[in-house]
Amino acid sequence: VILKEWGLFLVLVAELAGFGWLRWQPFHGPAVRIQALAVQEGRLYVEEWGGATLADWLRQDAIDPQTGVLLEREVLARSPQRSQAFGRSAALDPGFIELPKRHASFKLQDDKHFLRTRCAGERSTTRVLGARDPDGPFALSADELARLDDQGDVRWKLRLEALGGAPLPDAGAEMVCPVRGVLVFALDRGRLVGVDAKTGNVLWHTQL
């Protein structure tokens, strides 16, 4: 009888709690993946993909060029016409990189730092996005780079150190990054930005 009398109220309260939790928790529903991003003069352009309706939208984050802290977020467009909205070739800097759908990884090759990407479902396809002299200000030790698994099947640690230039938000800290689809990178005129592919949050950025 108690359930009969108060059951509907209990269900309503439970639903309210559930919806509230879904609304204010940081991760929402199916993962939203960062499809592409670019950095230009302190603004991060992010194209997201995800959700049940496969909605696409483009947002623009203003980040502090010194600290990488998110200052402002604005959704620029959200429509099936994302290509036009993004204007990827015309509006953005030539340094804009179309990023991998799932994977991004570093690779050491011929004593150079290469940023390589590999798209999901295209295991053999790698593209060199940028290269850097290992003695440059962006330090990634050869040992750590060697631990990167090109197949993307293992977890790896990326140690970032601020060596001159802009300080890193996570300077000196170790970030544990599951390889599969968690980090995506943008490279723009010497700036490297790491973004959580699920949340779209800027994890770190630095000057190369």
Next chain:
Amino acid sequence: MADLDDLAARGRRARAERDAADTRAAGDRARAEERSRRLVADAATVPLGFAIAGRSEAYALLMMVAVPSLLLTLEDPALLVWPIGLHAGILGLLLVVKLASLGGARREDAWAARFPFRLEGWSATLGDLSGRTFGRYTSGPSLKLTIAIELSAVAGPELADILTGFDPKAEAKVSGARLELRRASFPGAETNRPLLLYVHRLAKEVLLPLHEKQPIAQVSVELAT
């Protein structure tokens, strides 16, 4: 011999315990039924009472709101403020309805007790939804309402006309000191609110004025499928 006596004593104890358990269970069942009847009767005293009458169909209505709301989370979490607001509104509304209905059956009993004649089992009738289904347009119109008015003296045929004047859809019959109103297709609902409104109007427009002219001894109301 002593063993047999022990067994007999144990048997008596077991029987007494079993009887006590049966009595307790019967008491629990009766109390649960009474609470259930009171819940339905309370719900009949307020508009929107169907939502708090403990009917399972109210959950179906709620799901019609909740499921599309849940799908919104896949689309855009920011849109969730709308279902949250909607659910909070529904919850607030239900609380208001519930608070308004509390003690409704007792109020109805008190209302019936104020009459100078007996209104038999009024809140029990209000709390009875047996044979009813959810749809107003399924079992609803097939309900049969019978109101029997026992007068203190033999009634004249003009009293049947009064009842027909009160409800032209009803059949009125006089037999001796008994006046009967029958309605073959009484509008049913998810609660007995239509019955409550009908009887309140009957009491105000017919029973009390009639009692002044010709004393009424008892009124009984029956709603059946």
